[in-house]
Amino acid sequence: MRLIRKLESIADLTPEETRALAALPIRVRTFSADANIVREGERPEHCALVTEGFVCRYKDLPDGSRQIMSFHIPGDMPDLQSMHLKVMDHSVAAMVPTRMAFIPHEAMHEICREYPGVAAAFWRDTLIDAAIFREWIVGLGRRSAYGRIAHLLCELNVKLQSVGLADAEGYDLPLTQAELGDALGLSTVHVNRVLQELRRDGLIASQGRRLGIPNWEGLQAAGDFDITYLHLDREARAFIH
Amino acid sequence: MRLIRKLESIADLTPEETRALAALPIRVRTFSADANIVREGERPEHCALVTEGFVCRYKDLPDGSRQIMSFHIPGDMPDLQSMHLKVMDHSVAAMVPTRMAFIPHEAMHEICREYPGVAAAFWRDTLIDAAIFREWIVGLGRRSAYGRIAHLLCELNVKLQSVGLADAEGYDLPLTQAELGDALGLSTVHVNRVLQELRRDGLIASQGRRLGIPNWEGLQAAGDFDITYLHLDREARAFIH
DNA sequence: CGCATCATTGAACAAAATCAAGCGAGGTGG
DNA sequence: CCACCTCGCTTGATTTTGTTCAATGATGCG
Numbered sequence: 001m002r003l004i005r006k007l008e009s010i011a012d013l014t015p016e017e018t019r020a021l022a023a024l025p026i027r028v029r030t031f032s033a034d035a036n037i038v039r040e041g042e043r044p045e046h047c048a049l050v051t052e053g054f055v056c057r058y059k060d061l062p063d064g065s066r067q068i069m070s071f072h073i074p075g076d077m078p079d080l081q082s083m084h085l086k087v088m089d090h091s092v093a094a095m096v097p098t099r100m101a102f103i104p105h106e107a108m109h110e111i112c113r114e115y116p117g118v119a120a121a122f123w124r125d126t127l128i129d130a131a132i133f134r135e136w137i138v139g140l141g142r143r144s145a146y147g148r149i150a151h152l153l154c155e156l157n158v159k160l161q162s163v164g165l166a167d168a169e170g171y172d173l174p175l176t177q178a179e180l181g182d183a184l185g186l187s188t189v190h191v192n193r194v195l196q197e198l199r200r201d202g203l204i205a206s207q208g209r210r211l212g213i214p215n216w217e218g219l220q221a222a223g224d225f226d227i228t229y230l231h232l233d234r235e236a237r238a239f240i241h
Numbered sequence: 242m243r244l245i246r247k248l249e250s251i252a253d254l255t256p257e258e259t260r261a262l263a264a265l266p267i268r269v270r271t272f273s274a275d276a277n278i279v280r281e282g283e284r285p286e287h288c289a290l291v292t293e294g295f296v297c298r299y300k301d302l303p304d305g306s307r308q309i310m311s312f313h314i315p316g317d318m319p320d321l322q323s324m325h326l327k328v329m330d331h332s333v334a335a336m337v338p339t340r341m342a343f344i345p346h347e348a349m350h351e352i353c354r355e356y357p358g359v360a361a362a363f364w365r366d367t368l369i370d371a372a373i374f375r376e377w378i379v380g381l382g383r384r385s386a387y388g389r390i391a392h393l394l395c396e397l398n399v400k401l402q403s404v405g406l407a408d409a410e411g412y413d414l415p416l417t418q419a420e421l422g423d424a425l426g427l428s429t430v431h432v433n434r435v436l437q438e439l440r441r442d443g444l445i446a447s448q449g450r451r452l453g454i455p456n457w458e459g460l461q462a463a464g465d466f467d468i469t470y471l472h473l474d475r476e477a478r479a480f481i482h
Numbered sequence: 483c484g485c486a487t488c489a490t491t492g493a494a495c496a497a498a499a500t501c502a503a504g505c506g507a508g509g510t511g512g
Numbered sequence: 513c514c515a516c517c518t519c520g521c522t523t524g525a526t527t528t529t530g531t532t533c534a535a536t537g538a539t540g541c542g
Contacts, residue, residue: 059379062465067382069375081372084365089372089470113357123364124325130367131322131330133374134310138300140381141308141426145530176488185382187531192490208539224303229330386498417520428499433522483542490537499528505521512515 003049006075009162009236010128011121020115026101031094038092044082046102050074053098054174059090068183070132071156075163080126083108096174131229140185145194148184150223153204157213158227162236173211216241244290247316250403250477251369252362261356267342272335279333285323287343291315294339295415300331309424311373312397316404321367324349337415372470381426386435389425391464394445398454399468403477411453457482
């Protein structure tokens, strides 16, 4: 199960805990690209786990624009917070055709009660979520468009590698330039021009969905990227690069 | 104890749980304005609780600028996450002379083990923290300087009211315009001009440290402020305004 | 083939940053 | 008690970064 691999990349689990996680009751649903999975204002009774695909959390603004505040890949639970925050203050949507597994809150609370180690791992997961938000705040507040884009591409590279979905050459980036803009607080046009700059500088080499990273060191430097905030455990970190 | 009032504004606690919280071992320390309380890279063994004063979390950037990512008022525990994330990925500093109570992680883990309701309240607190980060991401990414400042002033008003530190007229805002800029991703000069605009529009009426709010509805509208993301419980919410 | 979506380009414009001074209040030391 | 110094606020002029508007390519898919 993807969730287990993900949790193991950020916490230690006993075999017993892994078994309990594997035994969680799930209901699988698929979503087409751009479909909403949970909407702002709803009161979900399940947590959603990404099994396959690519997901974001976002808010719409009154002027019609939107802000994406996180991306999620297989193994992530983008609305884990709904266990303790009843009303969704944002929406979750699929960026590409996506498969989600839904776990009833009841079952989540039960496994947390039963296995404090699992509860700690989930809590820790939401704390890492928050750490990533903080880093995005830094990027949006103080980094140039160039650094911001570089930083995001670094983050996705590490996150994908930590669950085995990226290799040393690069990864599949299923985002349009408009979506990148919505995540980075930039216009589509500007994203386009800055991506060209990054290519010109030899830091990335995109061809369609595939993002090549010919100069990982350089890309990290350009984005002022420091892996600390992702709080990967030793093993997962050794796996990177 | 301030912490209890704060937790009660976001969760239900039994009398037993309140007693256990009140019995937590604490060590008090005071900090002068601008003093660091915890620094990026450290591995704290205590959680810090604001007892009196005003605190922020921030990161420094290589170009000398910095980004503030949250403000904390009496009752808040700005580094609760350190219970589960060993290395600080950011710093915590006092904005004004501040009194902090330090609680050993050990005691925190113990009370969580003993009282699942307390653990849930702490978890919920960190989730609300994350919800605020998300809202800041929206502001930094998609709101104008004018809306961003209005939004922050609304947020602080509600947070302060929920613990009884603001009244219907306004509140004490112990921040310089430079500090506001560091939080909002704006230059000091621009903060200054936009504050003047807000004053001219009759949305705020600042005189020294004191921030007057002559038109609360208007300020909320200007900042596109929706209280939902603060996840206050019914009672605390009834208290606002 | 034809439509839709995404990437790219150019030109004009706007928001906010930067640079450079001046102002004013509070605190300090002589 | 006052000169002086610092810090924070304010103002104007200029520059930068990024947006907006408007097309034009490119690509893929039914």
